[in-house]
Amino acid sequence: MTQGLQLDNLTYSVDGRTILQDVDLFVAKGVNRTILGASGVGKTTILKLMLGLLKPDSGEVSIDGEKIGHLSEGKLIQLRSRIAIVFQGGALFDSMTVGENVGYRLLEEGRPEREVERVVREKLSFVGLEDTINRYPAQLSGGMKKRAAIARALACEPDYIFFDEPTTGLDPIGVYNICNVIRLLQAEGKTILMVTHDLETAFNVSDRFSFIHKARMIFEGTREEMLASDHPAIREFLEPTDESLFTKL
Ligand SMILES: Nc1ncnc2c1ncn2[C@@H]1O[C@H](COP(=O)(O)OP(=O)(O)OP(=O)(O)O)[C@@H](O)[C@H]1O
Ligand SMILES: [Mg+2]
Secondary structure, eight states, X not given: OOOEEEEEEEEEEETTEEEEEEEEEEEETTOEEEEEOOTTSSHHHHHHHHTTSSOOSEEEEEETTEXXXXXXXXXXXXXXXXXEEEOTTOOOOTTSOHHHHHHHHHHHTTOOHHHHHHHXXXXXXXXXXXXGTTSOXXXXXXXXXXXXXXXXXXXXXXXXXXXXXXXXXXXXXHHHHHHHHXXXXXXXXXXXXXXXXXXXXXXXXXXXXXXXXXXXXXEEEOHHHXXXXXXXXXXXXXSOOHHHHHHHO
16 A cells, blocks of 8 residues: 555646646655645645545545545545644634643543643643643734644644645744744654745755646656756746746736
8 A cells, every 4th residue: 555645637626717737746654745836826725635625626635545535424534534734824713722722622532631631731842832731822922823733733643744834924933943843743754745835944844845836736856856947937936036026917
């Protein structure tokens, strides 16, 4: 069985508009891959397709070699429990404390309170937030909220972790902390799929890169290969110029 996440020839459209066309992607177990691309190009959509939250028009999504298209809802939920996603906005529940945010899913699963508290403390300590366990999200900075959202994603011990724009909107220290956490997770053997338009963060944490442009995956490779690419869209992304800005307008 192939260990990893795979998209095979995936096409997805909304209201007759093609968002993704014939997209192939493989995220091998243990790898840290980033999908890069301009805003609105379909990066978040790929993560939702991967989780089975959206259905493709054609093509297949496989998790550890298992095609998810024909699975029952129950089996899909079971497979999905191996994957955690840290959403673009963080999306903590404002009415719950940080600790409750991190632990609620485990409590819902009926795990004993003592055990849940142990996991919550361990995950908060992993992201450097053990002191915030009784605070409310409104009392945290933007970077702390993102780290709390990561702790919540880690509570169910996923094999795969998706990050959607984890560093967007953070100051340099916030970015540094998040990059550190992502690298630590990879060192622990987690498989990471990140989508972002933040090139610096991507180069900082990932081994492999994919690039989407006009609904297609036009590049897959290492940082060096991407830097050497002569595709005009990649060149523009790497080195935006006034000229490219004006041609877009
Ligand atoms: N529910 C929806 N209904 C209609 N169009 C949608 C819907 N969701 C997404 N889209 C469109 O699909 C395209 C891809 O959206 P997506 O959110 O995947 O982009 P993205 O690359 O994640 O963008 P960003 O970098 O801004 O987060 C966009 O053009 C968006 O307008
Ligand atoms: Mg997005």
